[in-house]
Amino acid sequence: MQAPADRDTHTNVDVPTDGPAHAHAPLPAFDAAVTLQAAFAHHQAGRMGEAADLYKQILRHDETHADALHFLGVLACDVGSLPAGLDLIEKSIQLHPNAIYLNNLGNMRGRARDLQGAIDAYRAALSLAPDYVDALSNLGYALRETGDSLAAIRCCKQAVRLKPEHAQAWINLGNALLDLGSDEEALDSYIKALALNPNDASAHNNVGNIQEKYGRAASAAVSYQRALALEPHRASLHNNLGNVLRDQGQLDRATASYRQAVALDPGFAQAHSNLLLLLNTRPDVSLSEQFDEARKFGERQTAKAQRFEQAANASEADKRLRIGFVSGDLNSHPVGFFLESVLGHLDRARVELVAYATRKRDDAVSQRLLPQFGAWHDISRLDDATCARRIRDDAIDILVDLSGHTNHNRLPVFAWKPAPVQATWLGYFATTGLASIDYVIADRHVLPLDEASQFVEAPWHLPDSYLCFTPPPFDIAVGPLPASANGAITFGCFNHLVKLNDAVVALWSHVLDAVPGSRLLLKTRQLDDPAVQQATLERFAAHGIDGARLVLEGQSPRAELLAAYNRVDIALDPFPYAGGTTSVEALWMGVPVLTRRGERFLSHVGESIVNTAGLHDWIASDDADYIARAVRFSAHRDELATLRSTLRERLLGSPLCDAPRFARHLEDAFHGMWARHVACHHANDGHPAQPDRHSSGDARHAAERNFA
Incomplete structure (x- = not known):
């Protein structure tokens, strides 16, 4: 549903604080060492212009001053002049090869997306200083970026063995472990990083990623909020918070988070996609607003691209x-x-x-x-x-x-x-x-x-x-109508919870009121989170629906998910974000889908599916018609039972399953x-x-x- 959350990693640039890598004899009326220390202080404080002036001052006195060349190159890379900066760094290494210079060369090559060049530089640094922990951690980061997560783990584990208090190495180790599915070990690595540095926004973010992955949306939101308290202007954190707020049904707050991410970084495609996806699901957002926002996305991405033109013969x-x-x-x-x-x-x-x-x-x-x-x-x-x-x-x-x-x-x-x-x-x-x-x-x-x-x-x-539709590769028999055994109608919806906006909850509550004794089975990944379950119960309770009439279940393997339709008499289609796969799977399991006519592609999907399956009577024109049809279909249980026994055959014989x-x-x-x-x-x-x-x-x- 959402664009992927970022997992934060970075490499460390070394700027010495205890003197230059080598000392030059002071020139007459000029002390290069003192000037270099002043330049370092400006550089570390972000006063790039002042630092650059001092580095250049040293080079005017001694154009072979390796430290001044090197850190002027680092500074150039910091301000976006990568080619010029890399040239200066490489010249400094020719003058004075050392591990710090090579480590920084690796970092800057990494920024230029020359990952193999970065790996070569880190390895050269380690050949001079095998226990150089920053270079080990950075090499692990670069190896992971190339897809070699196993080698990355080896490097990062060596780094934390040598220096257990190296927080960034723990983060890089966690990221590599996460790539290989070692989520618990990854979480342990991030927690160790936070114990060393509670003010590391990246570690809080990465903990949030794992919590989100396992459906703990509320806990993930707390982690992202901690990261944002440390770095409030980081667009990716607002995007990640938006994802989990959306999964909790907090659509206003999620929308605000995505908008903030895009405001901070207008070219941030993932956040803009997430915003558009959410706006399209909200009935309170006009079609013109959705269209205008999509056009903004297109214009921004087009401005960043270099369009190719191809001829046609x-x-x-x-x-x-x-x-x-x-x-x-x-x-x-x-x-x-x-x-x-x-x-x-x-x-x-x-x-x-x-x-x-x-x-x-x-x-x-x-x-x-x-x-x-x-x-x-x-x-x-x-x-x-x-x-x-x-x-x-x-x-x-x-x-x-x-x-x-x-x-x-x-x-x-x-x-x-x-x-x-x-x-x-x-x-x-x-x-x-x-x-x-x-x-x-x-x-x-x-x-x-x-x-x-x-x-x-x-x-x-x-x-x-x-x-x-491709029918499942396993056979699950369609069971008898559940209402025949339990005496009451069970409605069901297995869609993502974001589709259950307030208008849907209100209408479905009216349906439950209008069909005495009926229940509603909701089954989706978001309901693995107890906090989300409670919030869902409260949303229906606000419309007078007792929690006993709701059955809330989390995700299951596909075979179990399909088998769960044997507990559903009628599937309810949400709006305006109608079901797609869930609707066809319901039909395959003999469960008819009651959908509502819409005004755009998103809300027409249910119409297309039931029309193509030949179930024209299952399309309601508005809210009142939706309730009336739910009541009428629920009352004719013999017809429901007959339809249930023939629906799979009807689906398989329709164009929905005619692959040739x-x-x-x-x-x-x-x-x-x-x-x-x-x-x-x-x-x-x-x-x-x-x-x-x-x-x-x-x-x-x-x-x-x-x-x-």
Whole structure:
């Protein structure tokens, strides 16, 4: 749901406080050593101009003064002049090789993202001083950045053995342990760092990361607030606090935290994505405000990018297309579930698939997805520029974003326009705000033509549904109607708790009031936290609903999650943020979904699903109709029982599960987009093609359309 929280690490720059690394004989009427000490004092206090003047004064008297050269180079790097600074540092090492200089060289190379160069410098420092703890800790940091967390752990453990009071080494050790799933050891490392330095905001932040990972949102919020008390102007901390406030249902405070993060760092893509995701779920935020905020995101990311331009050759109009999919969810995730069966039916004579995974996650689904791609690239550690160049060099024809503003997205890469045609599909439900993304792949239920103005992307409609569900690889029988055994209706919702805004809680409370004896089963990860459970009970109690009528459960493995639907008679769809995977899984388990008609893509998802499954009567027009239908369906239990026994078969026979049919439509869509691109390019005398933002593409009729 959210963009990933940052895990803080840093390397230490050594500025001596007890004299220069070597001493020069004082020049007549000038004492270099005294001047150098004064320069160090200014440098450490952040008075960079004064420090630079003194370093230069020394160099005017002795241009080979290694300390002055070195720390003037460090200062240049500190103020953003990395190439010039590195040049000065390297000259100082030629004059006077020593471990401090080499350690600082490693730090500055690291800032320049020359990780191998940094590692080489740290190792050179350790060859001169094997017990140099700062260099060991920094080497561990750099090794982890390259993905070698095991080697990083070895370095950091050696550092803390030599100097147990080295707080930063404990933090770097914790980060490397966390990479390998050793969460308890990582937490222990962070706690040791905090015992040494309670005022280390990074350690508080990292403790919060682990607490958040295990669903302890309230505790994580406390950790992030402690970090913010120490560093109130750090945007990443406001973003992380926003994540856990959102998970606790404190939407106003979460929104404020995300806004503060973006205000402090307007180019902070993760925080801006989190803000957009949250604004789209709030019924009190207007469509125009959501759209304007998305446009701001797009403009800011475009301003940071260096857009590529690719030519299109008319002879390439019917070629086999290279399609790139960018996602962090090519695994056991809704995106993976909806993608899996489709990929297996795509015609490899028409399309070649390339995966760009934005995070490492290996599971049974990813192992099944992997063979479907001609190439699979891990881009999790690539910066946006490097990633964009990689995609361009791979000659991708159509690049598809599968995340939108959800977790692990790489939307800033799309601002570079690394592929001639770009589209967004499957993982999101609103505009990305990026004009560089040409199309949003949708259907006419989720994106009617009269709502196309809500998107900067041009809509491309698939004929049936924009979703195709992959049935689970295990069989769980549909049980009898629960109400037949317990005498009362059980409503259920297994969606993320952020979807249960105040309007949803109020409406569902009315439903419970209107259906005597009914209960509501809520099951989601956020309810693993007892504090969140209590807050949820209190939200319903404010509408007169006794806690005994609520069943609150946390997350479960997927098989257990699906089996839990055998305790649900009717699934309630939240609004405006409707369910997606949860709704289709409910149908697969024989549980009909009562949804509510909306006014935008986000709130049309439920309509698209139940329409495609042939359950048109399960779409309510408004709140009153929602309650009336809940009451009517609850009263006709024989009909509910019959529907339950046939619903899986109906779902499997619908376009929602017809992977071969869907694959043909998707191939046609890609070739239609490409044909339009080639035609537009040549119609514009070789200038880049722009899709018609006011017309809808359609896989069935693309060849018949007039190109924009």
